[in-house]
Amino acid sequence: TQSTWGFSRRASPEEPEESSQKRRQLLKLKKQDFTVQELKHFVDNNEDGRILIAVNGKIFDVTNNGYDFYGPGGPYALLAGRDASRALATFSLNSSEFKDDDDDLSDISSDQMAGLKEWELQFVEKYEYVGKLLKRGEVKVARCSDVDITDDSDMAVIDATVSARKSVQRES
DSSP: OBOTTSOBOOOOTTSOOOOTTTSOOOOOOOOOOEEHHHHTTOBSOSTTOOBEEEETTEEEEOHHHHHHHHSTTSTTGGGTTSBOHHHHHHTOOOGGGOOSSOOOOTTSOHHHHHHHHHHHHHHHHHSEEEEEEEOTTOOOOOEETTEESSOOHHHHHHHHHHHHHHHHHHHO
16 A cells, blocks of 8 residues: 555564454544643553544544554554644654644644645544644533534534535546
8 A cells, every 4th residue: 555655554574464454443432632642642552452643633533444554563653642733744754743742833834734734634534533632721621422512613614625525526
């Protein structure tokens, strides 16, 4: 499988062949928000093997559809349990691109931000949205099943964009 950055997934001889199709599928994670520190626990070495990634302030569960890419040995395993926004915006997997704290992305260019928005749309289309990446001082919001109590108008815009894309694809 070829990826955007030109990496391909190859199992080493000592690594068991464990594709996402062979792995057991995990149930949907209850909608919830996480801090950067809490997100670090979701790198496949937690108790259920769940992998979460934050992109542009939104957290996605990539476990069921992206394990081969983001799980151990995958070309993007470095993104697991992290805010991957800067790495995706700059197309760099250099460890210096990751912050251990909030990253406001104020120093990235408008072209990089546009690229990050495209990545965000791809994640929305392919992976399960879990919640919001909380910044320092933000408080977790109570969730009622899969519906946010707060107005998440940004996700509504993304959902509309994804729906429009799917409609265009069906017509083609």
